[in-house]
């Protein structure tokens with residue numbers, strides 16, 4: 474029988490329960506105080522039919538999902554069995570970047586359908602970037618009218634099109650996505666990424682950058698020097714307003730405030746940022762970023778929310794221990810490991826192997842499957858216990874359409890789902906592989922486009938070819954010019 478994720482305990486018994494093909498089996502569902510672990514459930518199938526018991530609504534929901542998967546394996550009958558199941562991690566996340574390329578509500582829902590089926594419970598929605606701001610806003614309307622349209626797109630070969638590219642979600646559409654997720658016990662975590670990756674904000678409100686220069690939205694991939702000016706109190710006003718409006722749309726416990734890839738070039742030369750540094754008694758611009766994160770995390774706390782930030786926010790060494798969870802994606806300075814080892818919460822979103830926008834040649838299905846988020850180099854036992862879960866992002870510089878997104882995510886997100894639910898490697902890679910094959914067919918039936926098996930784990934020389942091919946595609950005249958451009 475193929476299940477994904479694999480339940481913690483599965484005992485097959487002698488006998489089969491029969492029912493008419495095309496109908497549901499006789500079933501009883503109930504919550505039971507005997508199950509103490511959150512999200513846990515058990516299933517008994519015997520001559521009386523199916524009994525699903527859950528610790529809570531989530532447990533019952535996951536029990537029903539597992540039953541659906543069992544039913545996909547049989548026709549008109551079910552094996553007698555006992556299952557007890559509970560997740561290892563409370564945070565089982567997937568992230569979609571709808572900024573570099575924009576995905577419709579229906580496409581987003583199709584991604585949610587698939588992720589929900591494998592028991593993901595956090596959808597991190599990346600909604601603001603250098604190349605587009607994707608939310609309807611009232612307090613700062615230019616974020617939407619100016620910030621959601623770029624003049625052209627130059628991400629890779631074949632896309633140098635000189636055609637404006639835009640898109641945003643209305644509040645109603647986002648609330649609809651939130652409701653859709655709630656029905657699937659998924660929390661939608663919005664991300665407003667700052668102080669870096671904010672060219673769309675600056676294009677709308679140039680007075681909030683350090684130079685005040687009018688900028689166009691970016692049309693290429695990259696890390697850009699023009700970031701929000703934190704010495705300007707008006708910037709904080711915008712940040713809080715955006716957070717307030719996002720909070721009205723998204724009732725999530727977590728709120729992602731970005732913080733990745735924010736070069737300090739402009740801050741170092743900005744009288745306002747330098748004055749702010751002095752006023753707060755800080756010494757480095759990385760500390761100023763840490764100060765910003767602390768201020769915003771305290772603001773979120775007052776609103777009953779928890780902040781998540783990318784690991785670069787730790788570079789100043791001054792993050793408050795209160796109300797901040799760090800997403801570890803590329804921990805060059807080991808600061809996120811130290812943070813976890815100090816008993817502070819971390820989400821494992823490690824570039825290698827969880828960035829599924831990179832080709833299977835780089836991050837193979839097996840690499841994703843065998844990755845153990847609690848065994849990352851440097852983690853102490855307290856550090857391992859501080860890992861709240863996993864998340865895999867699909868960044869979309871090179872993902873232009875739904876078909877490609879689905880191809881890159883599946884079946885690799887099955888491996889992430891397995892780890893999110895079970896910790897690591899509950900049954901061995903070969904057995905998981907069989908489930909991945911089985912559910913690839915199911916995904917196709919759901920309108921998805923999982924990568925073919927030949928792609929999942931290539932021989933080393935093919936992996937190299939595929940990786941080189943991927944990077945060749947990303948090189949355009951624009952990206953090369955950008956790379957050598959003097960400031």
Ligand code: ACM
Pocket residue numbers: 733734783802
């Ligand atoms: C990131 O990939 N810049 C978080």
Ligand code: ZN
Pocket residue numbers: 682683701702703704705739740743744745746
């Ligand atoms: Zn400044």
